[in-house]
Amino acid sequence: MRQGFRQSMAWLHTWSGLVVGWVLFAVFVTGTATYYRTEITDWMRPELRTGATFDAGRAADLGADYLKAKAPDAVGWFIGLPQPDKPVIEVHWWKDLAGPFHHALLDPATGAPTTARATHGGDFLYRFHFELNLPPLWGRWIVGICAMILLVSLVSGIITHRRIFADFFTFRRNRSHQRGWLDAHNVTGVLALPFHLMIAYTGIVTFALMYMPWGVTAAYKGDEIRFYVEAQLMPEVRAPAGKPGGLVSLAPLVAQAQGRVSETLEHVAVHNPGDAAATIVAIFEEPHGLAHLHPQIAFDGASGAELGATAIAKPATQISASFVGLHEAHFAGPALKALFFLCGVMGAATIATGLVLWTVARLPKPAERPGLGYRLVRALNVGSVAGLPVGLAAYFLANRLLPLGIEGRADLEVRVFFGAWACIAVAALLRPHLAAWREAFGLASLLFLAVPAVSALTTGHHPFDGEARFLGFDAAMLATGLLLAVAAYQAGRDRAPRRGEAAEPLPGPRPAAHRPSAALPPTALPPKRAASGAEEVRRRA
Amino acid sequence: MGRPHEHRGFSYRAGVAGRVVLAVGGGYGLAALLTALLSLTLPLTRAEAVAAATLPSFAVMVGAVVFVFAARSLGRAALGLGALCLLLGGGLWLVQGQA
Amino acid sequence: MTPLVLTLNLTLSFAALAALALSLDRHHRDAFLTRAPRARARTLRLAGWAGILASLAVAVAFEGWNFGPVQWIGALTGAALLVVVLLSYRPRWLRPAALAALPLALVALPFALRG
Numbered sequence: 119m120r121q122g123f124r125q126s127m128a129w130l131h132t133w134s135g136l137v138v139g140w141v142l143f144a145v146f147v148t149g150t151a152t153y154y155r156t157e158i159t160d161w162m163r164p165e166l167r168t169g170a171t172f173d174a175g176r177a178a179d180l181g182a183d184y185l186k187a188k189a190p191d192a193v194g195w196f197i198g199l200p201q202p203d204k205p206v207i208e209v210h211w212w213k214d215l216a217g218p219f220h221h222a223l224l225d226p227a228t229g230a231p232t233t234a235r236a237t238h239g240g241d242f243l244y245r246f247h248f249e250l251n252l253p254p255l256w257g258r259w260i261v262g263i264c265a266m267i268l269l270v271s272l273v274s275g276i277i278t279h280r281r282i283f284a285d286f287f288t289f290r291r292n293r294s295h296q297r298g299w300l301d302a303h304n305v306t307g308v309l310a311l312p313f314h315l316m317i318a319y320t321g322i323v324t325f326a327l328m329y330m331p332w333g334v335t336a337a338y339k340g341d342e343i344r345f346y347v348e349a350q351l352m353p354e355v356r357a358p359a360g361k362p363g364g365l366v367s368l369a370p371l372v373a374q375a376q377g378r379v380s381e382t383l384e385h386v387a388v389h390n391p392g393d394a395a396a397t398i399v400a401i402f403e404e405p406h407g408l409a410h411l412h413p414q415i416a417f418d419g420a421s422g423a424e425l426g427a428t429a430i431a432k433p434a435t436q437i438s439a440s441f442v443g444l445h446e447a448h449f450a451g452p453a454l455k456a457l458f459f460l461c462g463v464m465g466a467a468t469i470a471t472g473l474v475l476w477t478v479a480r481l482p483k484p485a486e487r488p489g490l491g492y493r494l495v496r497a498l499n500v501g502s503v504a505g506l507p508v509g510l511a512a513y514f515l516a517n518r519l520l521p522l523g524i525e526g527r528a529d530l531e532v533r534v535f536f537g538a539w540a541c542i543a544v545a546a547l548l549r550p551h552l553a554a555w556r557e558a559f560g561l562a563s564l565l566f567l568a569v570p571a572v573s574a575l576t577t578g579h580h581p582f583d584g585e586a587r588f589l590g591f592d593a594a595m596l597a598t599g600l601l602l603a604v605a606a607y608q609a610g611r612d613r614a615p616r617r618g619e620a621a622e623p624l625p626g627p628r629p630a631a632h633r634p635s636a637a638l639p640p641t642a643l644p645p646k647r648a649a650s651g652a653e654e655v656r657r658r659a
Numbered sequence: 660m661g662r663p664h665e666h667r668g669f670s671y672r673a674g675v676a677g678r679v680v681l682a683v684g685g686g687y688g689l690a691a692l693l694t695a696l697l698s699l700t701l702p703l704t705r706a707e708a709v710a711a712a713t714l715p716s717f718a719v720m721v722g723a724v725v726f727v728f729a730a731r732s733l734g735r736a737a738l739g740l741g742a743l744c745l746l747l748g749g750g751l752w753l754v755q756g757q758a
Numbered sequence: 759m760t761p762l763v764l765t766l767n768l769t770l771s772f773a774a775l776a777a778l779a780l781s782l783d784r785h786h787r788d789a790f791l792t793r794a795p796r797a798r799a800r801t802l803r804l805a806g807w808a809g810i811l812a813s814l815a816v817a818v819a820f821e822g823w824n825f826g827p828v829q830w831i832g833a834l835t836g837a838a839l840l841v842v843v844l845l846s847y848r849p850r851w852l853r854p855a856a857l858a859a860l861p862l863a864l865v866a867l868p869f870a871l872r873g
Contacts, residue, residue: 288785
């Protein structure tokens with residue numbers, strides 16, 4: 119902690135950023151990938167063909183038939199109807215609200231379990247993004263706390279960085295090592311600052327009532343369901359009668375519901391399906407708009423009579439829902455979604471450059487042996503920033519290479535992801551630092567570049583087969599692979615710690631302090647950069 | 660400030676730890692009290708009041724954290740935050756007593 | 759329609775941000791080897807802010823007050839990144855690129871209007 123407001127904020131920015139940087143990097147990368155969750159899932163289940171339309175009523179009945187046979191005593195069924203971009207019936211059921219939640223994918227033509235390969239697909243990345251593959255409660259709290267610290271880090275970073283406008287476009291890659299990293303951190307952070315603030319805040323708001331339940335505690339005596347009903351977020355659901363009862367066919371109700379609401383019907387939920395007071399709820403896609411509000415209609419499970427529906431939400435609820443909607447960006451068309459994706463990548467880059475900057479700014483003098491903490495941070499940087507891409511590529515490759523019939527295949531893919539990631543994290547501790555960066559990025563690059571080839575060899579789908587079904591995915595893999603190759607090359611070429619740099623008179627590791635570039639003497643420039651540095655000085659003259 | 664803080668000694672570390680604890684506990688407490696109080700007092704329907712009170716609560720906590728780390732001393736930060744919490748807590752107690 | 763409006767937003771933001779960047783001495787030097795003369799800097803700055811406002815107007819006019827600002831900020835971020843990349847790797851291309859972006863915006867406009 120330092121004296122002075124800006125100094126304390128610089129301290130806060132540095133340390134709050136460091137402690138959550140590794141987790142947040144993974145959260146940003148998987149969250150950014152989640153913008154293309156359906157495309158990823160489509161690629162990971164090549165057996166299923168997208169594009170067809172389905173009879174929602176028949177699909178709902180097929181789902182209910184499966185669940186009647188499988189879990190007649192469940193307290194809840196949740197039937198995801200097939201859509202053109204997701205050609206399966208996805209059913210969930212649970213016998214206890216606390217879980218476990220069971221799950222199956224059904225063929226929309228037959229209602230039998232799908233023959234497509236078992237995989238968690240893009241849903242794994244989506245869930246990892248906010249649960250880190252931990253038990254949901256733990257994961258959501260950890261990610262929420264990290265997001266909160268991210269907000270603190272963003273605010274203190276803005277206060278620290280007083281030359282936001284003057285340095286808005288500044289990326290002095292030809293100058294010293296540390297200034298290059300500082301500029302890269304500032305540019306990626308500042309240019310996408312509205313996105314960073316938005317995504318951190320809206321992410322927390324997504325689970326607002328979990329993190330901040332005290333409004334509901336005070337006004338509703340903790341009855342969260344009552345709040346949801348009154349806010350028009352869900353229709354009234356009846357308590358079970360305790361007597362067994364029959365369940366009507368879902369198809370007529372689906373047709374009736376579709377006649378009332380023009381949005382796509384996404385889900386049919388059945389509460390207490392075996393009970394005389396069973397409730398069927400039709401859940402629609404959110405209407406085109408920012409707000410993440412799903413219209414819902416409830417029916418009596420025994421008679422099929424309508425019980426109620428959600429009304430238009432009031433302003434405060436609308437605004438809260440718009441926060442969630444902004445986070446998920448379901449409203450975005452392809453071009454806007456690409457911009458969101460770009461912003462997400464810039465967020466990950468801000469975190470990664472910040473982490474590297476921490477170590478660059480604390481580079482020990484050549485004769486000094488780096489301390490344990492310093493070496494640990496460096497190794498964790500490699501493990502998280504370069505290890506995660508290796509894990510992701512391994513996850514995609516596992517999807518193509520693991521035998522189709524093996525037991526627990528979907529979970530095995532996830533284990534490959536974590537296994538590959540862990541290997542890099544361990545290697546980062548054992549290898550010399552620069553070699554670790556170079557090798558991890560190099561490996562990640564090779565793996566990503568291999569994905570389209572392996573996919574073509576194992577599935578027969580390739581960009582030149584006349585259909586080019588996975589052209590977008592293949593292109594994304596190649597682009598990521600090439601980007602990582604550049605990173606590996608740069609890591610090998612540029613990162614050697616040089617005496618000149620350690621001695622460079624930068625006052626602090628943080629965006630805070632440096633004065634408007636009192637032109638550095640050419641001798642302070644790294645030797646390899648001397649030529650371009652000389653040009654820089656000439657330009658300034 | 661490139662060097663680690665080994666030389667800064669125990670009181671410095673205790674000060675930092677104290678601020679972290681105050682920022683987390685006090686910041687969250689302040690946000691929670693304000694959310695509860697506004698949920699009961701905003702002139703909106705019950706659900707709207709809860710939604711309107713919960714949405715900005717995280718910004719309140721961020722503000723409190725920044726305040727704790729910017730304050731000249733830990734004591735001042737604790738005093739400021741404590742006074743605010745006491746005020747809000749008192750308000751909440753009054754409002755709930757009426758209900 | 760939305761992709762066209764987004765093209766319009768991107769080209770306008772790019773030209774506007776390029777003008778703002780060139781109004782700063784440091785970047786003017788990168789692109790033209792000289793400081794920006796006072797009057798020119800002021801013109802560039804004015805044009806830059808006008809372009810940013812025009813981009814907002816376009817976004818809101820076509821996409822309304824809920825999506826418009828989102829698209830506006832998204833386009834500004836993308837365009838700013840492009841300006842920074844050009845400035846640090848090919849500073850001399852910035853002016854021609856910005857000048858080329860304006861007619862592109864003019865070409866996109868009637869299509870956006872019709873769509």
